[in-house]
Every structure is written in structure tokens, then in C-alpha cells.
């Protein structure tokens with residue numbers, strides 16, 4: 001059986017890990033980095049770039065680059081990219097495909113299965129969209145788990161004792177806080193709360209706005225209207241923000257940022273940590289309410305918390321750490337890299353599904369929990385209801401119920417002789433149906449004619465461990481039942497998913513063809529260089545006719561190599577290039593032999 005990788009599919013960065021010898025190991029990407037920017041781009045020549053390569057060209061190809069696609073998961077958004085309208089699932093699949101390919105290169109074997117993490121606050125549609133993205137990327141998604149649960153797995157193995165912990169996760173685009181109970185091989189999420197539109201990107205935006213306005217004051221030039229310059233400032237703002245986590249000042253120096261009336265304009269602004277903290281104080285404070293709500297929902301006071309884990313790159317900011325400390329009255333734990341622990345936890349979960357023994361813990365120390373199977377108990381982040389008379393949302397499953405959960409309730413008809421009812425499935429906390437999110441609708445027909453209030457209709461909600469919902473309705477009078485796959489639980493139809501899978505496979509084939517083309521071009525270039533060297537060393541020993549033939553064939557191959565630059569090469573030139581290589585190898589056989597003899601006798 002192939003290995004199950006653990007993937008943290010993040011808003012700004014993604015990370016992949018695998019269990020090796022019982023320990024989670026981060027898999028570096030093809031560029032040698034431990035996290036991969038969740039960025040996808042299409043160049044003007046139609047080449048697809050993902051991760052570091054996409055990030056590097058974002059400045060010069062802002063219109064062809066997509067970042068933070070995770071914010072759009074589960075919506076009907078379509079983005080124009082590479083000449084096609086694409087769903088968030090397809091774009092996320094491109095990121096997942098790169099992580100899969102990098103993992104295959106690292107492991108030296110095909111990878112088919114994965115555990116993928118999502119923010120605890122993701123609703124059913126967003127979870128299903130993540131699963132669909134995995135399928136499109138050619139991955140069998142064995143489990144979707146909450147990010148804080150994964151973090152608790154990575155940390156939870158250090159300690160055998162039962163305790164309740166808080167996971168405070170401030171990443172690039174989302175904030176989640178969860179209260180988790182760890183003990184006896186069980187990790188239970190007691191409550192979750194958060195804001196899926198709060199993260200490091202917002203801090204970057206505040207600093208960018210500040211730099212733009214300072215620059216305008218200094219030069220009268222408005223960068224906000226200059227997309228290329230703005231992108232450079234945004235990147236510099238993120239870099240300065242990270243520097244300010246370690247030092248108290250950061251200099252933003254961007255030469256030739258824009259062209260002013262009297263010549264080029266350069267940005268040179270020093271930002272102090274206190275200015276940065278003033279600009280972003282309210283963002284840090286926005287994390288207070290979710291923390292209090294999560295504690296209330298779990299019925300806990302801060303004094304009952306054993307530990308607080310910091311997760312997500314944005315928790316490196318000193319102001320965030322100070323805020324957490326003041327909220328919970330204790331020093332948060334920072335034993336693991338906040339960017340990596342979620343992927344590590346996902347890999348541990350993957351190992352459990354594989355049946356691997358887990359030894360030691362993510363810190364590499366031995367633990368009381370060695371080899372222990374972990375039972376994960378996640379919760380549903382939002383309540384699930386159906387609409388009843390008067391537009392009321394009647395709850396069947398309460399928020400923060402432990403998964404899997406199964407609940408049935410009997411309903412009846414509101415009108416005399418009603419033969420069908422509409423089951424309107426809702427997600428959310430508001431009392432009226434119209435204020436919640438519709439996640440599905442279906443009709444139960446063929447109800448036996450009877451006065452209102454007589455028919456008995458049993459509605460059952462089944463929420464599985466991936467947080468995916470199935471709803472069924474049964475008329476107990478006739479036994480007629482209807483089970484539905486809620487179409488809105490995936491906002492893509494099966495046909496759309498299949499089409500996306502085919503498109504992704506075509507891209508994988510195009511990527512392979514481009515790779516093969518590059519390899520052949522490399523071989524051709526090497527042959528040109530070697531033949532030139534052989535001619536220099538012993539060309540004169542050939543007869544005139546052979547010399548002429550070799551030089552002709554060499555010139556032909558060299559022309560093809562030069563005409564097809566590495567970044568532009570396509571598979572259609574390959575037959576011609578291969579034929580030219582064969583021809584040169586044939587005509588230079590004697591020359592190669594002479595050259596080999598020279599080399600062997602040490603002459604040159």
C-alpha cells in the first residue's frame with residue numbers, strides 16, 4: 001500500500017508531511033523549501049506555475065496569478081486563468097498536484113492517498129470542495145481533519161496526561177480558535193470558533209496602505225493606481241512585517257518603484273514595531289471574541305486550560321503572543337514550528353489510517369503514547385436545521401456536536417391533505433431560516449392524504465467524520481423514504497468534477513511533455529558541445545568528406561538547439577531534434593572513436 005501523506009492546504013502557504021519510521025517528516029518541495037506558497041499562475045505562453053515559481057513572477061504577471069484561493073472554496077466564484085474560467089477547486093487542485101508530485105519525488109514512489117486539513121470553521125460546502133480538489137488532483141482524500149485537531153496531534157503525543165488545551169491559529173487568511181481535550185488516546189474538539197477572513201494578509205494590507213500613504217506624502221505619487229508598483233510594495237510589506245517579529249525596526253527600500261514627472265522614484269521608509277503595532281492593534285483584538293466564545297461553548301474558564309498552542313505563521317508576531325498571554329494568563333507553547341505542525345499532525349493521522357505505529361512524538365522525544373492509535377473526535381462548527389412553519393430554523397444538530405453524529409426527529413404537515421413536503425436544509429446559528437445558509441432542498445412526495453398534523457415524517461441527519469451531511473426523510477405512514485445527496489454540499493456537479501479531472505490530467509501530461517522536451521534539448525546541447533570539442537582536438541584526422549558531413553550535421557543540430565530556448569521549448573520540435581541528434585551521432589561515430597582514443601592516451 002502506498003503511503004498516506006498529510007497536507008496542510010493553507011491560504012498563503014501549504015505544507016506536506018509523511019510519517020517516516022513513526023515520526024512526521026516535512027517533505028521539502030522541488031525548490032528545496034519546507035512550505036509552498038499557495039499561489040498558481042499561468043504565464044503568457046500558457047505555462048502553468050505553482051508555488052515559489054508562481055510567487056516569484058507575481059509582480060510581472062499580476063493578472064495571470066492567483067493567491068489565497070482558499071478564501072473562495074465552496075463559493076461559485078470562477079476565475080479567468082490561462083484563458084479559461086476555473087473553479088476554486090480546480091485551482092486548489094493545482095496546488096495539491098504539486099504537493100503530490102513533490103512528495104512522490106521525495107519518496108520515490110507514487111502517492112495516491114492523503115489526509116487534508118481545513119480550518120475548523122469551514123462549513124460542509126467548503127469541506128466538500130476541498131475533497132473535490134483532492135480528487136481533481138488525483139488524490140484519494142482519506143480524511144478531512146480540522147487544522148487545530150492536527151496541531152493537537154502533533155503536540156498531543158508529547159504528553160500522556162489528560163488535559164484541555166486551546167489552539168490559537170492565526171495563519172495567512174484565517175483565524176481559528178479551538179478548545180481540545182486530549183487524553184487516553186482520544187482527542188476531542190470541545191468547541192471551535194473563528195473568523196475565516198482574518199489573517200496575516202490583513203496585516204500586510206495595513207502596512208501596505210501605510211507605505212502607500214507615506215510615499216504619497218513624500219512624492220505626490222499614488223502607487224495605489226500602479227498595479228506593478230503596488231505588488232512590489234505588498235511583498236516588501238510582508239517581508240518588513242516578518243522582520244518586525246524579530247527586530248524593532250524594518251527598512252522598506254524599493255529603488256525605481258515608479259516613474260515620477262521629474263524622474264524615477266524610490267521608496268525608502270523605515271517602519272518601527274510600535275508603528276506597525278498601532279496600525280494593526282484592532283486586528284489582534286479581533287481575536288478576543290472568538291477566544292471567549294470558544295471558552296464559553298466548551299464551558300471552561302481560562303484557569304482550566306492546561307496549555308495554549310500557537311499555530312500559523314502570524315503567531316510569530318510579538319503583539320499576537322502578548323495578546324494571547326494576556327487573554328489566557330499563561331505563556332503559550334511554541335515547541336513546534338507554527339507553519340509545519342498542522343501538516344505533521346495530518347501525517348500522523350495518515351499513519352494511523354495506514355495502520356503504522358507511531359513512535360516518539362513530533363519533537364523527537366519519547367512519549368507515554370508510543371504506538372497508540374488515536375481516535376479523533378471532531379465537531380461540527382455550525383448548527384444544522386430544517387425550515388419549519390413560519391420560516392423558523394428548527395435545529396436537528398447543534399453546533400459543536402461531536403462527529404460522527406446521527407439525529408432523527410418527527411415532523412408533520414402544516415396543511416390539510418398535503419401530499420408532499422419540502423425539506424429545506426440550513427446551516428447557521430440564526431433563529432430564522434432566511435438568515436442561515438441554504439445547503440440543500442428536496443421534496444418528499446407521495447405522503448398519504450390526511451388532515452394536517454396527522455402524517456408523521458421522520459427527518460434524519462447523518463454527519464460523518466469528514467463533516468459531510470446526508471439527509472433523509474421518511475413518511476412513517478406509507479414507509480416512503482427519500483434520501484438525498486444534498487447538491488449544494490458540493491458546489492460542483494459530478495460531471496464538472498470529471499471534466500476538471502480530465503483537464504488536470506491533460507496538464508500533467510503537458511508538464512511531462514515539457515520536461516521530456518527539456519531533457520532532449522539538454523542532451524542535444526551536450527552533444528553539440530562534445531562534438532565541437534572533438535573537432536577541435538582531432539577533427540583534422542578525419543577525411544575531408546567526413547569533416548564536411550560532421551560540420552553540416554553539427555550546424556543543423558546547433559541551429560535547432562538555439563532556436564528552441566529552454567523556457568519556450570514545446571514537444572512538437574522533438575521528432576526533428578531527435579532525428580538531428582541521430583544523424584550527428586551517426587556521422588561523428590569515427591570522430592567519437594578518435595576522440596575517445598585521444599582521451600585514453602592522455603592527449604588533448
Ligand code: AMP
Nearest residue numbers: 010013171172200242245312313314316
Ligand atoms: P501560514 O498560513 O501558517 O503559513 O501563515 C502564513 C502567514 O504567516 C503569512 O501571512 C505570513 O506573512 C505570516 N508569517 C510568517 N512568518 C512570520 C513572521 N516571522 N512574523 C509575522 N508573520 C509571519
